[in-house]
Amino acid sequence: MELVIENVSKTYANGVRALDGVSLTIGTGMFGLVGPNGSGKTTLMRTIATLQEPDTGSIRLGSTDVLKDKEAVRRVLGYLPQEFGVYPNINAVTLLSHLATLKGITNGTEREHVVEGLLRRVGLWDDRKKKLGTFSGGMKQRFGIAQALLGNPELIIVDEPTAGLDPEERNKFLNHLSEIGESVIVILSTHIVDDVAQVCSDMAIIREGFVLHKGEPQAALDEIRGRTWRKTVAKPELDEFFEKHKVLTTRLRAGKTIAHVLADERPGEGFDGADPDLQDFYFMKLWRVNGDGNGGGGREGGNGKDQSILERDGHVTAVDSGKGR
Numbered sequence: 001m002e003l004v005i006e007n008v009s010k011t012y013a014n015g016v017r018a019l020d021g022v023s024l025t026i027g028t029g030m031f032g033l034v035g036p037n038g039s040g041k042t043t044l045m046r047t048i049a050t051l052q053e054p055d056t057g058s059i060r061l062g063s064t065d066v067l068k069d070k071e072a073v074r075r076v077l078g079y080l081p082q083e084f085g086v087y088p089n090i091n092a093v094t095l096l097s098h099l100a101t102l103k104g105i106t107n108g109t110e111r112e113h114v115v116e117g118l119l120r121r122v123g124l125w126d127d128r129k130k131k132l133g134t135f136s137g138g139m140k141q142r143f144g145i146a147q148a149l150l151g152n153p154e155l156i157i158v159d160e161p162t163a164g165l166d167p168e169e170r171n172k173f174l175n176h177l178s179e180i181g182e183s184v185i186v187i188l189s190t191h192i193v194d195d196v197a198q199v200c201s202d203m204a205i206i207r208e209g210f211v212l213h214k215g216e217p218q219a220a221l222d223e224i225r226g227r228t229w230r231k232t233v234a235k236p237e238l239d240e241f242f243e244k245h246k247v248l249t250t251r252l253r254a255g256k257t258i259a260h261v262l263a264d265e266r267p268g269e270g271f272d273g274a275d276p277d278l279q280d281f282y283f284m285k286l287w288r289v290n291g292d293g294n295g296g297g298g299r300e301g302g303n304g305k306d307q308s309i310l311e312r313d314g315h316v317t318a319v320d321s322g323k324g325r
Contacts, residue, residue, distance in 0.1 A: 001062050001154055002027050003048070003185055008057030009209075010043055018043035019054065020209035030181035031201035032196030032217075033189045034282065040209040041189040042082055049079045050185070061155055064280045073105075078148030078156040082163075084140065088133025092124055092143055095132060096150075103150040118146040122176055138169025145176055156180060159189045176200050197278040205285050212285045220281040229261045230274035246287070248280040 010019040035041050046052050050070040058089070058204060059066035066073050087095055090167060096115045096285055101133040105111045119125045122142040127143045135143065148156055158177065162170045178199045180186055188200060196203050197217055205213040213220070228248065233241050241247065246262040260280050261267055274280075 003187075004058075004060045005044075005048070006058045008044070008047065008054045009300070010040075010047065010052075010054045018209050019047070020315040021207070022209065022211055024189065024211065024214060025206055026185055026202070026262065028181075028183065028185055029202065031185065031187050032194055032200035033187060034191065034196050034203060035206040036191055036286070039191075039207045040266045041191075041206060042159055042179070043209075044206070045081075045157050045187065045189050048155075049157055049260055050074060050079060055240045073155075075151065076154040077139060078150070078153035080141070080144040080156075080158040080161055082159040084144040085134075086140060086143065089131055091129050091131055092119060092135075093128040096143070096146055096229050099147050100150050105150065107303055114150070118149055123172065133323075136169065138165050138173060140251050141165065141169070141173050142176065145180070146165060149180065154184050156184055156186045157189070158186070160191070161188070162190065162192060162195055170195075193279045193282045195309060205282060207286060220278060224262060224276045224281055224284060227262055227264055227271075228274045228276040228280055229267055229271040230260055231261065231271045233257045246284075248276075248283045248287075259266070264323040277303060 001257060003024075005024045005026075006021060008019055008022045009017070011017045020040075022040070022044060033041055033044070043052075048066065050066065050073050050084050053067065061073060061076070064072050073131070093115055096119065097111055100111045100114055105114055114115075116125065121144050124139060124142055124146065127139065132140065132143065144161070145158070145177045161177075162173055165173060174195060177188065181199070188195065190196065200217060203213075203215065203217055203220070204211050234248070238250070238257060241259060245259070245267055248262050250257050250259045252258075260274050260276070261271070262274050262284055266273075
């Protein structure tokens with residue numbers, strides 16, 4: 001089974017061009033769609049999920065025309081949107097049973113087995129009688145996965161699922177996704193590059209509606225391996241450092257700023273070779289699009305939060321994330 005997206009474009013009434021000729025082929029497994037907020041990820045996910053029409057292009061899931069046969073797609077689709085709401089005064093087993101009925105599982109005995117199996121699978125069976133309003137963020141997201149798995153879907157879409165989760169909840173959630181992705185197509189749309197690095201075997205980077213890169217994460221790392229250098233930089237020297245070097249990322253560690261730089265040879269005194277990570281590659285693709293010959297990269301704050309992109313003075317820096325389009 002493959003999802004084939006060809007030349008999909010979408011411009012909203014306010015003139016925002018959210019998608020511009022997007023073409024992707026996505027096979028079985030975990031596929032990461034990564035990009036800064038406002039890059040078009042949510043627009044593409046909603047289009048695939050048959051919630052809105054593109055202006056141009058085509059989408060096929062196997063032999064099904066997604067844009068013409070929406071009902072056929074919805075029968076095999078599991079969807080966890082960016083903002084997944086629950087009824088706070090209903091418990092998990094009651095709401096999931098209701099959603100299973102809407103999904104077409106009308107036989108009571110079958111429905112009970114399905115609901116129990118899914119709640120056990122996502123680790124919520126012991127909490128099945130608790131009101132959903134008392135669930136933590138991670139528990140609500142796991143419930144969201146349970147409802148997305150109703151009906152044994154062949155395509156699962158999860159949009160920004162780990163934003164706001166603590167590290168333990170995030171790891172549990174990603175582990176569940178990884179298990180699911182062994183047998184179906186799972187599209188993980190996110191601005192958190194580490195999520196893609198952790199669980200995805202294929203990925204694409206999107207910005208301003210364009211696909212900048214498509215390929216395996218390991219191949220992306222191999223592209224910049226041996227060309228990534230590390231140096232500790234004093235805060236007063238950062239602006240000058242950004243002017244002189246192609247900075248991929250900066251990280252605060254114990255109050256010190258550690259910069260990763262892209263260069264074919266050692267850039268100068270004090271630089272050591274660095275083992276690149278996917279975030280380095282991601283920011284390299286973004287600053288190349290900026291056309292900034294002096295570099296620019298992602299600056300990461302000291303609070304450990306994943307962050308998104310904002311252009312500032314010709315560079316790409318990191319800011320606390322909000323909601324994407």
